[in-house]
Amino acid sequence: MRAGGRLRRAAFAAFLAFATACAAQTGSAVYPGKDWERVSEPESAGFSRARLDALRSYLRTLDTTAMMVVAGGRVVFEYGDVTRLSYLASVRKSVLAMLYGNYVASGKIRLQTTLRELGFTDIQGLLPIEQEATIEHLLTARSGIYHPASNPGDSTAMAPPRGSQKPGTYFLYNNWDFNAAGAIFERLTGRDIYDALETDLARPVEMQDFDRSKQKKAGDAKRSMYPAYHMWLSTRDMARLGYLMLREGAWAGRQVIPRDWARKIVSLVTPLSELNPLPQRENAYGTGQLWGYGYMWWVWDAPGRAGPMAGAYTGMGAYGQYLTVLPALDVVVAHKTDPQEPRTTASNERRPRSVSAAEYFTALQMVIAARCGERCR
Numbered sequence: 001m002r003a004g005g006r007l008r009r010a011a012f013a014a015f016l017a018f019a020t021a022c023a024a025q026t027g028s029a030v031y032p033g034k035d036w037e038r039v040s041e042p043e044s045a046g047f048s049r050a051r052l053d054a055l056r057s058y059l060r061t062l063d064t065t066a067m068m069v070v071a072g073g074r075v076v077f078e079y080g081d082v083t084r085l086s087y088l089a090s091v092r093k094s095v096l097a098m099l100y101g102n103y104v105a106s107g108k109i110r111l112q113t114t115l116r117e118l119g120f121t122d123i124q125g126l127l128p129i130e131q132e133a134t135i136e137h138l139l140t141a142r143s144g145i146y147h148p149a150s151n152p153g154d155s156t157a158m159a160p161p162r163g164s165q166k167p168g169t170y171f172l173y174n175n176w177d178f179n180a181a182g183a184i185f186e187r188l189t190g191r192d193i194y195d196a197l198e199t200d201l202a203r204p205v206e207m208q209d210f211d212r213s214k215q216k217k218a219g220d221a222k223r224s225m226y227p228a229y230h231m232w233l234s235t236r237d238m239a240r241l242g243y244l245m246l247r248e249g250a251w252a253g254r255q256v257i258p259r260d261w262a263r264k265i266v267s268l269v270t271p272l273s274e275l276n277p278l279p280q281r282e283n284a285y286g287t288g289q290l291w292g293y294g295y296m297w298w299v300w301d302a303p304g305r306a307g308p309m310a311g312a313y314t315g316m317g318a319y320g321q322y323l324t325v326l327p328a329l330d331v332v333v334a335h336k337t338d339p340q341e342p343r344t345t346a347s348n349e350r351r352p353r354s355v356s357a358a359e360y361f362t363a364l365q366m367v368i369a370a371r372c373g374e375r376c377r
Helices: 005-020 049-059 091-106 134-139 176-189 193-203 235-246 259-264 278-287 357-371
Strands: 066-071 074-080 291-293 299-300 313-317 321-326 331-336
Touching: 005 134, 005 176, 005 321, 049 074, 049 357, 066 357, 091 193, 091 235, 091 259, 091 313, 091 321, 176 193, 193 235, 235 321, 235 331, 278 357, 321 357, 331 357
Parallel strands: none
Antiparallel strands: 066 074, 066 331, 291 299, 299 313, 313 321, 321 331
């Protein structure tokens, strides 16, 4: 390992040691109604105003469109326009995992059903070994199916040869799996994903900005018959989904998602040490972003998994879409960019707004430091 990687790991280890003491609980949970309740004095919620001001200054150096931090159900930090609807990118997959819960519980969806039993195929067909993949394998990105996906943004360029991996044995972040999981959801439930998004999640958590007409599928039908189910939500509505997950599927006295399912989808299925391809793993160790994988959610997998990140999980999407839940701190962080609003660079180039994983992770550490810092209890 290079010296730089060792230094980053050492610095991150020091940060974790510093922050472990601050995993104290915030006040009693509340639920937002038509709007979020806001904390007027961050210190009353155990946050440092000075450190949050530093976070705000840092975000101004990035392409961040909006960010919201919720602690105990109250907003302690807002940046940018949290009402703007924008692209979720791959956070859509984490939302689909949430949608699956009620239909798994009712028996409409059986996770162990194979693609062979479903008669499920695609443009290039599926190999006999690929037909043995189950719905659960799709949700955990362990299907072993490397058929081209209808949309880019995954690791299939580095996939093993088709038919070389037995379903369930090898993780690869593969949009074919995720898009197929969406198509199977619609087939077995008889519902459009976006209709389910509205009735099963948006209405129960009282999203403020949800617009059914904005939700559109896309993809190259010549590559795969299964399009990507892209989603557009506001930052403050995305935070509601994170808070629903933090409360294990409960919302103001109603169990919107089965509690067992809410726990299951953020349980660790693929440890960081088993992520593929290898460069993805090495980069994670080098930068301290120690995420394994669950059911379409990334799950924190640091050694010992202690401290303020204990039990953490996150949705991650291209260009800087993040929805992170920190159960040890009773905190939800929603972060958005809007790639459809290009930014002009110093050289007058127009490029999509984008915040890297490393930049967001720095912001996340600043949130934790604002909650902890000298005020750790």
